[in-house]
Amino acid sequence: MVLPVCDVCLKSGMLCQGCENKLKSGEITQLDLDIAKLLYKLGEGKIGFKKTIEIDNVVIIVTEKDQVGKLIGKSGKIVRAISKKIGKKVRVMGEGSDFKEIANDIIAPARISGINIVYGRDGEEKYKIRVMKEDARKLPARLDVLNDIMDQLSSEKTVIVIDDL
Template structure:
């Protein structure tokens, strides 16, 4: 698995100057080192398919951990579900693994599953900024994996642009 930190630093837990400076600058959060270590262990033991996968970022919000990855050709959705389940057991939080995408609708669909996304609206605010509104059916609100504010914060962090969830 391709990760932003050095393999040796993650495996040993002792960070070199470069890796420590990445954490100090906020490019990598300190909890991500543990996540990367578990993923590298899984690559060695159970999931050889993780070798061609790229780890981009992890976000932790309340009781939800969101991993942004790019899958290799042999990594299937079912295998990602198993990896998420193992991470959930080891870390004690809900885990969602998302494919990296610049499309907000694609990311929202992956994050909000099993609830369906009806659409994504672009709202142009008077000050010239843009905000996105992800629409979800009121009948599927109960299927959301977390509360709306956490999911809004997650989508906003992932895309670095304000995102709101509207239940209609």
């Protein structure tokens, strides 16, 4: 499976010149390296991911769509192990997911009551993602953090709000 660090580095515990250069240039982060080491131990080289995105106390792990289930693990076992190790909430996203899938995955276990396109006076389009009021306490992070995550994962401008209806 694809990991941001080569198997030799994961087995030996030391970075080769190529992986060291990736780390120095910012192509991979220390968080990518830490999660790759943990996944290599847990999945015996069968679980991988493309990259991580860290915003506030939430880490998003981006992987291939068909690998999302493997990365989460039975009953969320692998995600919980990663979360415990890094001390942050972990979300898993499939690379190439459409806008609605990204929104559902980021906001879960809260439910989306609707997604609308809102036009500003200057003609700017934004997607307004409405979360059911009774699910507000189920949101995995603050609204501003969730908005930042949506902006980074999708090419669309978004605003997440609690639906008062």
